[in-house]
Amino acid sequence: MPPLARFALRRLLRGVVTIWFAVTVTFLMLRLLPGDPALAVANPNMTRETRQALLHQYGLDQSLAVQYGKYLWQLLHGNLGVSFSQSVPVTTALMERLPWTLLLTVSALVVTIVIGVPLGVVAASRRGFWDRAVQLSGVVGQSLFVPSIGIFLLYFLGLKLRWFPIGGAYAENTYGIAWYGSVLRHLVLPCLSLVLVQLGSYVLTLRSTLIDALGEDYCMLARANGLGERKVVWKHALRNALLPTTTLVGLQLGFVVGGAVLTETIYAYPGIGRGIYEAVTRLDFPVLQGAFVLLSATVIVANLLTDLAYGLLDPRVRTA
Amino acid sequence: MTSLIESAAGTADVADAADRPTAAKATWDAFRRNPLGILAMGLLALLIVVALVAPLLASYPRGHGTAILRPPSAAHWFGTDNLGRDVFAEVVYGTRASMLVAAGATALAIVIGVTVAVCSAYFRWVDGVMGVLVDLFLSLPVLPLMILVAALVGPSLQTIVFVLAFFSWPEVSRVVRSQALAVVRLPYVDAARLATGSPLWIIRKHLLPAVAPVIAVSVVLTASRAVLSAAGLAFLGLGDPNSWSWGRILFEAQQSGAMQEAWWTTLFPSLAILALVVAATLLSIAYNDARDPRTRKD
C-alpha cells in the first residue's frame, strides 16, 4: 500500500474509533446514570401509562445491549435517530445549530491568531516591559471566567454603550446585506469573550517557542549571514515557532467547540453547546448522543486540518 | 603506575564545584527574584489562609437578612445579596469550598494521571492501551460531558470532585507522560535497569523524582482549571447547593435577576476566581522559568 493511502486509512480508522468511543461513553452514561427521559419530557402529572408508552416509543424498554446494537446500526447508516422532545430527526436539530458554533469558534480562532501572532512576536523579540505586559495580560485573559466577562461585556457594551445587541445570532426581519451586518454585530461579543479567554494560551505558547527558536543555531546562522533582525524573526524563527502553535490549534478547536457552552449560554447564541445544555435538561438522549458524535467528528476534522497545516509548515512531515 | 586516586588538585576541583547550588536551590534563588512569582505565591497563600480561617473572618452565611441587595458598605464590605446575606461571608466561605473541590479533584486526577503516565512511559504495552485511551479521552468534549454527568448524578460536593477528576486525569497523564518518556530514554534509567530488575524501584527512585517538577506544575494547573470548571458547573446550576462556592454566588445572582444592577454580587466572586487562577498560572510560569537554566540565565 502506498504510504499516503496507508496514512489516510489509519486516520480514518482513528476517526472511527474516536467516534465510537464518544458514542459508547455517552450511551453508557445516559443509560447507567439516574434520570428518566420520559419524566423529563412530559409534565409532572403524567400517568404511568403515558410514561410506559413514551418509554416504548423511545425504545428505552429494551435491554441495554439491544439498544446499543440498534444505535450503532443506525449510526452506520448515518441515522442519528429522532429527538425525544422535538420529534424531529436529530440531524435536523443539530444542523440548525452547528453552523453557528462553527462560525463562532472559527471566527474566534481567526481573530485570536491575527492578534496573537504579532503579540507573541512582540513579547518574544522585545523583552522587558512589553514582554511582561503581554505575558501578564495573557495569563489574566486565560484565567477569566467566561460568565464573568459575559456579564461585564453585556452590561457595558450592550446596555450602557448600546454598541452590540444582547443575545442571539442575528436580528429578525433583516435581509441581504443588513442580515450579514446583524450576524456580524451579534457575533462580536461572544467572539470577543472567546478570544479573550483563549488568546493567552496562544500568545504564551508562541512567545516561549519563539524565544526558543530565536536562540537556535539557525537563527544565529541567519544573523551570521547578515540578514536583518526582522527577517530573522518573521521568516526564520516564526515559521518554526508556529509549529507547536498549530498543534495547539488542533488540540483546542475541539475543546473550544465543546467548551463554548458557557459562552453560548451567556449570549443566547444558538450554537451546539447551548443545544447540549438544553438537551441535558430534557434528557434528550438521541440529541445528546448525536451532539457528541458531531463534536468528536469536529475534533477529528480539526486535527486533520491541523495535520495538513502542520504538513504545509513543516517540510519534514510533508516530504517524509 | 601513577596513583589513580585523585590528586590534591582533583579534590580541590571538586571542592570548588561543591558550592555550586543544587538544582532545587538554584530554582528557588531564581524564583525569589521574580516579582510576579512572589506576588502569585503571596496571593495563593492569602487565599489558602482565607479558606483556612474562614470562621474568624465571617460567620457562615445562612438564613436571611433584612437589608436586601445593598451595595458595599462598612457593615457589608461586599454588599448583600437578594436574601440580605453578606456577600463577603459568601465569598470567604466560597473560597473554602472552591479550594476544597479543587484540591480533592486535583489530588484524585494527579494520582490517576501520574500512575497511568508513569506506567505508560515505563511499560510499552501499557502505553499501547493507555496511550490510546488517553488520546480518546482528550478528544472528548469535556465540559458538556461534565454537565451531563453532574446533571444526571445530582450535584453534590463528591459528584463535582469525581466528575472534575474523571475528566482531568487524561490531561495530567498527557503532560506527565511526555516528560516521563523523555526521562525513560535517558541513559541513567538504562543504567538503573542494569542495576536492578525491579520496575518499581526504577519508577520510585528515578522516574517519579524526575517528573516531580512537571507534576508540581500540573497540580497547580489542574487545580486552577478545576476551579474554573467547578464555577462553570455551579453557574449552570450544577454546583452543590448546600455549600457556598464562588460559582454558586454567581448562579444565585443570576437566578435572582440581580446580576445587572447589583454589580457587587457578581464582581467579587468573579475577582476571587480570577485571583486564584491568575495566581496559580503565574506561579507555574514563574516556577518553570526558574527551573529552566536558559531563562534564569546562570
Place this chain on the structure above:
Amino acid sequence: PSKKAAESGSGVQLRIATTTDVVNFNPLIGSSRTDYWLTNLMYPHLLTIGNDGTKQPSLATKWGYTSPTTGFYEIRGDMKWSDGTPLTASDVAYTLNAVKKDKPSGTLYGQLANFSSAKAVSPTRVELKLSKPDATVIPEVGFWGNVVPEHVFGKAGSVAKFANNANWVSAGPYRLTKVAKGQSYTMERVTPYPLAPGGRPTVSQVVYKVYPDVNTEILALKNGDVDAIANALPPAQVQPLKQADGITVEEVPGLGYAHLAYNMDKKPLDNVKVRQALAHAVDYEAIRKVVLQGQAVSTGSSPLMPVLKQFYDPSLQEYTFDPAMARKLLQDAGYTADGSGKFPLSFRMIYSLQDPVTAQWATLVRDDAAKAGITIKPQGLERNTYLAKTDAGDFDIYAGNFAIMDDPATNMTLTYLPKGIINYSHVDASDLSALVTKAQATTDVNEQKKLVQAAAKLVHDQVYDNVMYTQNLYVAHRSNWTGFVVKPSELLSIVDPQSLANVKSSS
C-alpha cells in the same frame, strides 16, 4: 435569510422575550412554557379561565353535562383555519379521540382518564362519552386541551410522534411563519380572527425572542430590544422595574401554590404530630416577605387558595411559626431532645435547582427547622433527577409548587387519592378519599364546594399537605404598549390569544 421581504412589515411588531426555547410545535406534546405561548396562538382552547379560576367561553360558547356520563361543548361557527378550512366540531372530536388513542405526553391525556370517546353531533356541537361519572372532565379538558386541525394532524399518523415543525395552519390570532431555532420565532397576524375587536388583531407581527436568562431579558427590555417579558420576573426585580422609566409592570394573579409534602410512607412522617411539628417549624411569613418580597399570599395552610373565591374557606388558619410548639408536639410524639436541643429526627428534603424561588426558601426551611431541633437536609437536584426521585418517592419532604390548580375537585383527585399521580405525600386516608371521590362526581357546584372544603380541612388538620402560599407573578412590558389582558398563571400571562389580539402600541 428568507428571500421574501416582509410584506407585512409595514404593520406593528411586538417582540416578546422568553428564557426557554421552543422544544416542540405540537401542542399535544409540548411542555415548555414557550411551546404553550406559541401554540396557544394557533390552536384554540375550548375554554379560558378567569382570574378567580372560573372557566369562561372561548371556542366553546356552552358546555356542560346532559347525563352523568355524557358531556357536551357547543362551539362557535365562525372559526376558520388559516388555510380556509372551517374549524368544526369534528376537529374537536378528532383531537380528543386521537389523544386518547396515541397517548401523547402533553397535559391533555392526563385529563382523559374517564373519557371514552367524542363525537361531533353537528358542526358546532360535540358530545363526550365518559366511562364513569366525572364532573371535572368538561371544564378541565376544555381549559387544557388545544384543538388541532384534523386535516393536518390526521395525515401524520400518531399525534404523539408528529413534529408539526413546518407549514403551520392556525385558528388563532397569529400563525408561525419563521423559525430561527434558539433565537426567535416570528408569527404573522391571521385575519379574520373573530375573537379580535373588528375581527383583526391589532399587531401585525409577534416575535418571541429567546434570552439566556432573566438578567439579559431585563437588559434587553431596558434597551428596547424587546417590548415585553412574558415570564415571571424574579421577586427582587419587581420593585426596581416598577421604578424604571418607560416600563410597566403587570401583576399576574397566581393560580397555583407552593407546598411541602411529607412522605407518609417514611417512618415518623406517618405520625400526625410529627407533621404538625414540622408545619409549626417553618416561618412562612418570612419566606413570603424575604424570598418573595411580599408578592405572595397565605392560603391558610389549605389547598383552597384565596383566588378560588367560590371555594376559599377563610376559617382555616395558617400554622404559626412556633418552634416551642413544634418541640412540644415532638415530645408528645415520644421524642426527646438531646443536650443541644436537637431531636433525633433528620429529613431529606428534595427540591429542583431550576426553581429559583424554592431553591432559596429551601435553606430557610432548613434553618427554621433547626430552631425547633429538627434536622432537615435540603437536597437540591437537577430538574430531571428531581422528577425521577419524586416519582420514585425517594424523599422525606418534597418541596415544590404547582403552577395552575384551577379546579379543586380535579386537583384533589390527583393530589390526595391513593393512586393520584401528584400525591407526593402518599396520603391514603379513607375519609379524605371518600370526600374527594364524591366531589369529583358531583356536578352541583354548592354540593361540590361543601365537599372540597371538608377535604381541605382534613388536609389542613392532618397536614396531609403543607400549602405555603400562592405567588402572584409579575411581568413587564414597555409602557408604550397598552391593552394587554392579564390572565392568571405564567402559562397564560399577557400572551394569551385574547391579550395579544387586543394589545396595541401607542407610539
Place this chain on the structure above:
Amino acid sequence: MRVRGLSVEFRTRRGPVPSVRGVDLDVARGELVALLGESGSGKSVTVRSIMGLDADNARSSADEMRLGDTDLLALSDDERRRLRGHRMSMVFQDALSALNPVLSVGDQIGDLIRAHTDTSRRAARARAVELLEMVGIPGASRRVGDYPHQFSGGMRQRILIGMAIALEPELLLADEPTTALDVTVQAQILELLDRLRRELDMAVLLITHDLGVVSEVADRVAVMYAGRIVERGSGDDLLARPAHPYTEALLTSVPQAEGLGRDLVTIPGSPPNPERVPPGCAFHPRCSWAVEDCRKTRPALIEIRRGRDSACHRSQEVVGAGNE
C-alpha cells in the same frame, strides 16, 4: 584580519563571568589558522564576538578589530550586519541545527544573497545551484528546493560551507565544522575547505579541539586555555616543540602508535570553570611544571622565538625538555 585585546564577559545571576580575556589573533589572506582548546575555553565566544553576534548577556570589548582596512569597532550595527555573510562568514558546528528545518536550502542561500546584493529571486536561485555544485552536491539543480532533513550530515555541512563562501568573503570562521561528522566525511570536508581557501584566497580561522585535524591542516596554531591564548606559532614548530606545558601535555595525552601498551600520560584535574579561574597562571593546578611563581603571577604571552609566543614562566625549559 586582526584582533587585539578581545575580551568577552557574561553577566549572569551569579555575577560576571569573563569567558574571553584579552585575545589577540591575526589571520592573513590565504592562511589557515587553527584555534585549539578544550571545551569551554572560549573559542566559540571569540568567534561570535568577531562576527558581532554576541549573546544578549555578553559584553565584549576589544582594543582593535579590523577586517582588511575596515575598523569593525567603528561600524554601526547595520554596517556590521551588512558585513556579515558578505566579507566575513561563518560555518557552524552542527549543520543540522544550523540550517532552518522549514526553509528549503535554495531559499536559505537565496536569502543570504539577496540580503547583500540586488539580485532577483531567480538569479539568486541560479547562484544557489552554482554554489551547491561547487561544494559537491550531486544533482544540485534538482536538490536546490530540498529541505535540510533530506540531506545527509556531510552534505549539510557542505551546504553550510557553500553559504559561507557564497559572496566570496575575505574571512571564513569555521567553528568545529567537522566535530559532528564521521572521520571519513570529516576528511572530505577538510579537503573541501582547503581547496576553497586556496581557490578564493580566503583567510580561514578553524576552531577545533582535535589535535589530529590541527596537525593535518593548520598553517598556524593558537592554543587557548581558560579564555586566553597560551601559545601561538606555526603549525610545524608548535606541534613539534611545544613551549607551554598545556600544549605539551595535550600532545602527549593523545594515544599514539609509539606508546602502545603503556599508560597514557594524563593531565590531572579538569579544565577550570570560567567563573573561577585560578589566580596566577590558570593552568598551574594541573601543571607538572608549576612553581611557586605560577600561583601568583600570570605569565604574559611573550614572544619566545620568532613567530612563536607562549604564556609560561618556564617556556624555555619546556621547549628544552621536549627536545631531549
Place this chain on the structure above:
Amino acid sequence: MPATSSPHTPQPAGTAAPGEVVLEAHDLVKTFTTGRGGLGRTRVSSVDGISLSLRAGESLGIVGESGCGKSTLARMLVGLEVPDSGSISYRGRDVTAARRGDRRLLRRGVQMVFQDPYTSLDPRMTVLEIVGEPLAASRTGTRAARRERVAELLSLVGLAPDLMERYPHQFSGGQRQRIGIARALALEPEVLVCDEPVSALDVSVQAQVVNVLRDLQRRLGVTLLFIAHDLSVVRHVADRVAVMYLGRLAEIGPTATVYEAPAHPYTQALLSASPVVDRARRGRMAARIVLDGDPPSPTSPPAGCRFHTRCRMAREDCRTDVPSLRRPSEAQERARLAACHHAEDALTRLEDVFGPA
C-alpha cells in the same frame, strides 16, 4: 599486578580461566521500526547478523561510523535490548530470552559504561546512592556494608571515597565517567561493555578514563568490550578490533594486524581518513583514500556488500552477493577475518592507505 592482590579487591563474578569464552553472540539481528510524523513506518536495520565471542580477560574494540549499530550491539549484549533473532550466551548459558533468572545472571555478569557522563547519572542522587544502587536495589548487605563497598569502588576508579555524599553536578566529566565505571563494577561483573566512554570528554581528560579502564582490566581481569570511533584510542586499549559498517562486521582481528594490514577496503579507508597527530603526514591529504558520499541510510541498506556503494574496489559480485566473514587466503594472521569478496586484492594495495613509505 595480580588479580587477587588485596583482600579488598573486588572479585569478578565468575572465575573463568583466562582465554575461556565468557560472552558469545551469535548472528544477532535487530531492526527498529520508527513511525514519526504520522506518515508510514520505516524499518531501520540497525544490526544485521553479527557474531562475536569475548574471552575472559581480553579487550575487544569496536569501531565504525556513527549509526552503524555499535550502541545497539552493546545494548543487546547487556540485555537492554532484545535481539530480533540470534542468540547471546553468557558462560555457555543462553540468556537471549528475557527470562527473569537469565536477566539476573546477565546483569551480574555483564555491565555497561555509558557514553554521556552527564545524562547517565541521576542528578538527584548522591554518588553513594548511584554507585550503591545495584546493591541497594537487590538488598545486598547492610547500609554500612554498602557504604564501605562504595568507598572501595570509588578508590578503585581513583576517586576519594569522602566525595560520596556529593551530587553528580559537582563533578567534572572525567570524574563522572569514573563514577559510572564504579557503578558498573558494583555487581562485580566479568564483562564491562563500554559504549564510547571517552568521546564526550575533553581531550585532556580522556586519558584519565582510558587509564582507569586499562588498569581495571589488568588488576581485576575484567573483560572489556570497548566501543569508540577514535581509532587511536581503540588501538591503545584493545587486544582485538572489530570494524562495523552499517550493521555488519567488516573485519575483525588482532589490533596490530588490523591496523597494520587492513584487509577490508572500508577499514583501509577509515584508517586512511583518520587524522593523526603527525606533522610528517601533512599535505598528504590528496593522497588519501577519500570515500565518496556518506554512509547509506540504514532504512534502505544496499543489497549485496553494504559497502559497495562507496568502495573503490567494488565489482559486480559485490552488488549482489553478501560477503561472508572469512579469513583472507594467504594471510599470515589466522585470527583475522574480513567480510570482503576481494580482501586479497585489497591487501595488495595497502600503500594507498598509508601512502608510499
